[in-house]
Amino acid sequence: xxxxxxxxxxxxxxxxxxxxxxxxxxxxxxxxxxLAPGVMLYGITQTSPARARALGAxxxxxxxxxxxxxxxxxxSGCNECVTACSRENGLQGHDRPATDAQWIRKVEVRxxxxxxxxxxxxxxxxCAEPPCVDVCPTGASFKRADGIVLVDKHTCIGCxxxxxxxxxxxxxxxxxxxxxxxxxxxxxxxxxxxCTMCVHRIDADKxxxxxxxxxxTGGGAMLFGDLxxxxxxxxxxxxxxxxxxxxxxxxxxxxxxxxxx
Amino acid sequence: xxxxxxSEIEGQSLRFYVLxxxxxxxxxxxxxxxxxxxxxxxxxxxxxxxIVWGTPHxxxxxxxxxxxxALNVASIGTVxxxxxxxxxxxxxxxxxxxxxxxxxxxxxxxxxxxxxxxVAMTSYNFKSIFAWxxxxxxxxxxxxxxxxxxxxxxxxxxxxxxxxxxxxxxRLVLTTGTGxxxxxxxxxxxxxxxxxxxxxxAMSFSFGLAVYILVLLAVCRGxxxxxxxxxxxxxxxxxxxxxxxxxxxxVVQHLTNLYAAEHTGVERxxxxxxxxxxxxxxxxxxxxxxxxxxxxxxxPASGSRNAGRxxxxxxxxxxxxxxxxxYVILIGGQAYPLSIFPGMDVSSSFxxxxxxxxxxxxxxxxxxxxxxxxxxxxxxFGIKILxxxxxxxxxxxxxPHFVAAAETP
Numbered sequence: 001x002x003x004x005x006x007x008x009x010x011x012x013x014x015x016x017x018x019x020x021x022x023x024x025x026x027x028x029x030x031x032x033x034x035l036a037p038g039v040m041l042y043g044i045t046q047t048s049p050a051r052a053r054a055l056g057a058x059x060x061x062x063x064x065x066x067x068x069x070x071x072x073x074x075x076s077g078c079n080e081c082v083t084a085c086s087r088e089n090g091l092q093g094h095d096r097p098a099t100d101a102q103w104i105r106k107v108e109v110r111x112x113x114x115x116x117x118x119x120x121x122x123x124x125x126x127c128a129e130p131p132c133v134d135v136c137p138t139g140a141s142f143k144r145a146d147g148i149v150l151v152d153k154h155t156c157i158g159c160x161x162x163x164x165x166x167x168x169x170x171x172x173x174x175x176x177x178x179x180x181x182x183x184x185x186x187x188x189x190x191x192x193x194x195c196t197m198c199v200h201r202i203d204a205d206k207x208x209x210x211x212x213x214x215x216x217t218g219g220g221a222m223l224f225g226d227l228x229x230x231x232x233x234x235x236x237x238x239x240x241x242x243x244x245x246x247x248x249x250x251x252x253x254x255x256x257x258x259x260x261x
Numbered sequence: 262x263x264x265x266x267x268s269e270i271e272g273q274s275l276r277f278y279v280l281x282x283x284x285x286x287x288x289x290x291x292x293x294x295x296x297x298x299x300x301x302x303x304x305x306x307x308x309x310x311x312i313v314w315g316t317p318h319x320x321x322x323x324x325x326x327x328x329x330x331a332l333n334v335a336s337i338g339t340v341x342x343x344x345x346x347x348x349x350x351x352x353x354x355x356x357x358x359x360x361x362x363x364x365x366x367x368x369x370x371x372x373x374x375x376x377x378x379x380v381a382m383t384s385y386n387f388k389s390i391f392a393w394x395x396x397x398x399x400x401x402x403x404x405x406x407x408x409x410x411x412x413x414x415x416x417x418x419x420x421x422x423x424x425x426x427x428x429x430x431x432r433l434v435l436t437t438g439t440g441x442x443x444x445x446x447x448x449x450x451x452x453x454x455x456x457x458x459x460x461x462x463a464m465s466f467s468f469g470l471a472v473y474i475l476v477l478l479a480v481c482r483g484x485x486x487x488x489x490x491x492x493x494x495x496x497x498x499x500x501x502x503x504x505x506x507x508x509x510x511x512v513v514q515h516l517t518n519l520y521a522a523e524h525t526g527v528e529r530x531x532x533x534x535x536x537x538x539x540x541x542x543x544x545x546x547x548x549x550x551x552x553x554x555x556x557x558x559x560x561p562a563s564g565s566r567n568a569g570r571x572x573x574x575x576x577x578x579x580x581x582x583x584x585x586x587x588y589v590i591l592i593g594g595q596a597y598p599l600s601i602f603p604g605m606d607v608s609s610s611f612x613x614x615x616x617x618x619x620x621x622x623x624x625x626x627x628x629x630x631x632x633x634x635x636x637x638x639x640x641x642f643g644i645k646i647l648x649x650x651x652x653x654x655x656x657x658x659x660x661p662h663f664v665a666a667a668e669t670p
Contacts, residue, residue: 094304096304097610097612098309098310098311098612098617098618099303099304099309099310100310101310102310102610102611105609105610105611105613106609106610107601107602107607107608107609107611107613108607108608108609109602109605109606109607110605110606110607111604111605111606112604112605112606113604122601122609122613131446131447131448133386134386134388134389135389135390135391135445135446136386136389136391137381137385137386137389137391137392137395138380138381138384138385138386138392139384139385139386140384155377155380155384156373156374156377157372157373157374157375157377157378157380157381158372158373158374158377159372159373159391160313160314160373161389161391161442163310163313164313164314164446164449164595165446165447165448166448167447167448167599167601168599168601169310169599169601169611169613171310172310173303173310173313173373174302174373175302175303175304175309175310176301176302176303176304177301177302188374189302189373190299190302190303190372190373190374191373191374192373246601246602247448247601247603250447250448
């Protein structure tokens with residue numbers, strides 16, 4: 001582990017500039033599309049946090065999308081990630097907090113013994129061993145090859161067993177008819193849903209909306225990237241600094257990690 | 262042994278049609294409640310993103326658990342060779358089928374998308390205990406139907422013991438599956454225990470017998486058939502053993518949890534300061550549904566002359582206790598907050614760290630009652646159409662020791 005990190009270090013710049021990176025990957029994508037579509041997908045793996053997937057191409061298990069959230073940069077009063085998620089995915093409340101969907105929420109955590117407290121966003125943790133996928137009778141709840149856990153809205157029968165099984169309370173049931181849905185984030189009354197890690201954005205070479213909002217107007221606490229790529233910034237960071245998975249004792253290996261929890 | 266004569270009920274009386282009408286009305290009301298919930302969405306119920314399974318599930322699981330238990334009466338006759346239980350076997354099979362269908366109807370009609378039942382029947386994830394249960398339920402219906410046919414077709418009677426054994430094993434697996442729906446939930450502190458499977462099996466014996474006793478009393482009274490105290494007392498004492506088994510597994514379940522420091526929070530909630538759940542647990546589940554019926558079945562009043570009334574009362578209490586137990590397990594287990602950050606105080610806009618509130622809504626109750634009515638309606642028409650009921654269950658006909666006992670000075 002140590003050697004790997006050291007070897008990769010020189011290739012990484014400390015000050016990550018998402019715009020520069022995305023510009024570079026767009027250039028690479030443009031070049032790839034023009035010159036050699038087959039080579040392109042492999043070629044930009046090294047530089048882009050997300051990379052476009054050719055239409056019809058399957059997600060690859062070479063990639064494991066994940067997030068690292070630094071709680072030292074996550075402010076208790078900040079809700080930018082939650083707002084961005086609702087806007088991006090068309091989640092509208094009905095002033096019924098018990099039944100309104102929440103894909104991401106800010107949780108205030110306080111140690112009763114010491115009084116130390118933290119504020120952190122909690123969403124679908126995109127487990128490597130997701131209990132929601134295990135219990136789903138129809139296979140509607142599934143994990144994509146690149147580690148993103150999703151619900152197939154066409155085969156979900158609305159039994160809510162996944163909600164019983166999820167240790168993170170990450171899922172919501174659609175309790176009423178919906179209007180003004182986003183075409184990229186289809187939802188359905190009577191089915192279960194949760195954070196998709198903005199899969200539509202990832203497939204289009206963009207970062208999840210919460211991560212983007214956090215870096216634009218929030219504290220810059222959220223980092224998104226490929227945990228399988230030793231050169232990605234997220235891999236570098238988790239290799240160098242201690243990070244935690246929530247309820248790591250359950251052995252589910254979540255793709256979302258927290259720093260300074 | 263005397264040949265047992267079975268016959269249909271006449272089913273022509275005003276009383277029959279009134280009863281069928283009332284049950285039918287409840288079934289229709291249940292369907293209407295389901296349509297209402299599907300049309301507006303589940304926000305019109307008491308269920309939420311915190312309490313995702315509510316009153317319909319309490320009814321459905323009660324009916325499904327009782328279904329496998331109701332079949333035990335037949336099993337005791339054929340698998341364990343108890344002569345006294347043989348005439349009771351056909352009704353036991355019919356009741357088991359009816360209860361299962363009633364329970365499944367409630368379960369399906371509460372789905373977010375009941376119209377996608379065909380998806381559930383054609384698209385399987387074989388790692389899901391729910392998917393296994395779909396096979397177990399459908400298989401149970403098939404196995405019991407064959408078992409009933411072999412019992413009712415005299416030429417096929419010699420295959421009854423084999424079929425009875427298959428049905429008995431199947432029902433044990435089925436209830437193991439139902440209990441494991443909860444036992445396999447690693448994240449929920451109130452569940453996540455292998456004891457759920459045997460606990461549910463004990464519950465099925467107890468609830469199933471209670472429903473069987475009540476139905477037997479009702480159909481015998483209603484159709485003017487004699488029902489002797491020997492049969493009733495035997496069924497009652499058997500129920501007593503099952504009630505004791507439920508109490509035993511309940512003690513094991515809570516003691517195991519109490520011993521683990523990480524679970525003391527949820528135990529404290531259920532046993533001590535959970536409000537309605539604590540009250541339901543101690544008063545209804547333990548005292549009314551456990552200890553009282555135990556006393557009733559093992560200390561028969563004055564020479565067991567009132568066996569019918571006494572066993573009926575014991576059965577009603579067991580059913581009340583059963584509903585309370587499932588309510589505490591299901592709703593209480595969900596109301597206690599998930600421990601996402603063990604040992605920490607947490608709060609959020611999504612009810613993290615707080616006890617979730619839940620009150621059963623009218624549509625949920627009506628749907629659940631509709632399932633019960635459907636089960637009873639199936640029994641009612643079953644005994645009218647086919648010969649499920651023995652012509653008599655008088656002591657002289659059922660008790661193999663009857664004559665000898667009478668001749669003893």
